[in-house]
Amino acid sequence: PSHGAMFYGNPNNGPSIDGVDAGYPCMQRPPLLPNPVVQPMVPPGYNEEYAKWAQWNSHVPMNPTTAWRNQAAAAPRPTPYDRPFTAANRVPYGGRPFVPRGPSSGRITTLGAAAVPSPLNQKNAYDLHYNGPVQSLDFDVNVSSTKLDIIWKAPHVSGQITYEMSVAEGRNFPFVLFFPAHHTRHSLRVKAGMLYFISITARIAANGATVAQGQKEIKAIFSEAELRVLYDNAVKHTGTDMHPFEIIYRCKPKMYWDNIHHNCFGVMEKYMKDDNGQPANMINGVISGLFFSAHLLLNGQLPTRSCFGNVRMMVQAVMFLDPSTVNIYFADFYCFKQAHYVTIVVARKGSDSDIHSQKYLIQLNMRDNPWLKYMV
Known part of the structure; x- marks a missing residue:
């Protein structure tokens, strides 16, 4: 045919007379194809899995999270995992804050210098994070029937320290005395013949870490x-x-x-x-x-x-x-x-x-x- 279509007889599509094909030509449709699958438009930075749990942190969830829309409910913002690594956020979880080091002379000369001089910064770090072995704190006691003169030496550690003295008379509950770093002697009034348990502990003043400790059992006898x-x-x-x-x-x-x-x-x-x-x-x-x-x-x-x-x-x-x-x-x-x-x-x-x-x-x-x- 001149219009380019194919015509052919189809007994199922045309009427029949007495069971005989009438010969009406019909055009057969091509096989039907499934509808094309169109992927939903996802805004840049949108994370479907992250959005489900966004309500549990400080980030605003993009609702709805299960239906497509042509625009996010809120402007996309970077997550903590997407932030670039800079000197401003060099704080590891559970660690100490990062402080830029200043000049070796200890003076602030430029805008980029640290707010705390470097030597002092190292000293503070030692005070706050002392983890050395506990030293033995030796002390002498001049004994008499009325008082005990207790004399001790300062431990060889860096940083400001304080002293804690625990004294128990016999089986009584101990009482505690506190002394500054320059105080290395104390006179204690006692009862004649009583037994005293004395313990002296040296601690870092900044965080209370124990650096030295000693103890003795003394009886108040005649000098x-x-x-x-x-x-x-x-x-x-x-x-x-x-x-x-x-x-x-x-x-x-x-x-x-x-x-x-x-x-x-x-x-x-x-x-x-x-x-x-x-x-x-x-x-x-x-x-x-x-x-x-x-x-x-x-x-x-x-x-x-x-x-x-x-x-x-x-x-x-x-x-x-x-x-x-x-x-x-x-x-x-x-x-x-x-x-x-x-x-x-x-x-x-x-x-x-x-x-x-x-x-x-x-x-x-x-x-x-x-x-x-x-x-x-």
């Missing part, structure tokens, strides 16, 4: 001068009259001796010195021993009674008082039920008790002293 005063008082109360004796004795209740014979195989064990006598005595709770007496009546006879017990054990004095094997020391002077007593320590030479007595007590000459003389 050398106080013990000498007690010795002089004992000499004044004793006088000059002396009497000879050949035995020393120990008085205890009958049950005490029965327990030794039946349960201790006849051995009288020594025990720790109790708190009898002066509270600040240097042997209380430190050395072990047994008490014996050499007291006689004015007529030279043994006393008929004793406040310490109704059974008396007597021992030859020479067994305990041999100058070749023992040393003797003045230890205490006290009053008990209107009677005055002088405590003399008899220690075997070289023993632990002898070493302790040499350090804290007053040694006596066994042939010339106000209370106990060895005569041959």
Whole structure:
């Protein structure tokens, strides 16, 4: 045909007469194609996944986020992840702020110099971030029965420091004292015979970091001068009259001796010195021993009674008082039920008790002293 179309017979499209194709030519349509898929227009900088959660931060969400529109609901703004790396935001998460370094001379000479000089900036960084080992803080204590003079040395660290002193009396709750850096000595009022737990801590003033620490356990005992005063008082109360004796004795209740014979195989064990006598005595709770007496009546006879017990054990004095094997020391002077007593320590030479007595007590000459003389 002249118009360029194809014509052909189609029995399904044309009418039929008596089941015979009428021969009406019809043009068949080409097969139908699916509608083209048109991608929605996405504005520049738009992030579908990010927009869903934008309401949880400071960025305004672009609504609606699931339907197409030809323009974003808000002007696109850069996210924190899209910002360029500049010196203005060089602050790592969890780190320290960046401070530009100034000139090495420490003076600000240009507009680009740091607001804080470099050496001082390094010092502040050391103060705030000290992580060195904790040093041992040694301190000395001058002990007496009334006060403790505590002296310590400043630790070798850079930066301003402060001191924290914790003091506990016996089992009581500790109290805390604070001192500035120049304060390295403190006098503490105490009770005679009490035990004190002292701890001194040096800290960086800027952040409280511990740089040094030390602790000691101190008992308020007599100083050398106080013990000498007690010795002089004992000499004044004793006088000059002396009497000879050949035995020393120990008085205890009958049950005490029965327990030794039946349960201790006849051995009288020594025990720790109790708190009898002066509270600040240097042997209380430190050395072990047994008490014996050499007291006689004015007529030279043994006393008929004793406040310490109704059974008396007597021992030859020479067994305990041999100058070749023992040393003797003045230890205490006290009053008990209107009677005055002088405590003399008899220690075997070289023993632990002898070493302790040499350090804290007053040694006596066994042939010339106000209370106990060895005569041959």
